[in-house]
Amino acid sequence: MKLGTEWWRTVRYAIKEERRTARLISILLVVGTITGTLIVIGSGNTVALTIG
Structure with missing residues (x-):
């Protein structure tokens, strides 16, 4: 089976x-994520990390 240049062009385009x-x-x-973090900080809520 011989593959033409069009086939390779299609594959490269799909990968791109x-x-x-x-x-x-x-x-x-x-x-x-950055926007969400700024909203949380700006709204005055504190984020508590509980370890235990």
């Missing part, structure tokens, strides 16, 4: 899109 999506999700998670 997947990486772009993963990067976007990770950026959104980081921004959401």
